Amino acid sequence: MRPHRTEPTPKALAAIETEWPLIEAELSVLDAEIILMYAADHGGPSPLDWRRLRRAEARVTRVAAELAARPASRKAVA
Incomplete structure (x- = not known):
């Protein structure tokens, strides 16, 4: 059994960073x-x-x- 990870992996963090502009734009819609x-x-x-x-x-x-x-190649991160 694998230990439970509580922190995101480097790959997950890279995906979040790649998608951050879209996340930020969606938050603007939510604010509006x-x-x-x-x-x-x-x-x-x-x-x-x-x-x-x-x-x-x-x-x-x-x-x-x-x-x-x-x-x-850049999408593969996400």
């Missing part, structure tokens, strides 16, 4: 969605709130496409 939910209870979202969400979603799409376009 939270702002929209809060605004719904306080008079409704503003045009700026909606713009923030659209920009965050576009960033996720852009970053995901950039990650997908990377050479296979």
Whole structure:
């Protein structure tokens, strides 16, 4: 039986580092969605709130496409 690891492996850390731009972009979408939910209870979202969400979603799409376009040797880490 193998001992239980509590820390990520170097390979897992490298995968996280490679995917961090996408993770960060997805967190921006989550932030924008939270702002929209809060605004719904306080008079409704503003045009700026909606713009923030659209920009965050576009960033996720852009970053995901950039990650997908990377050479296979760099994707192997993930």
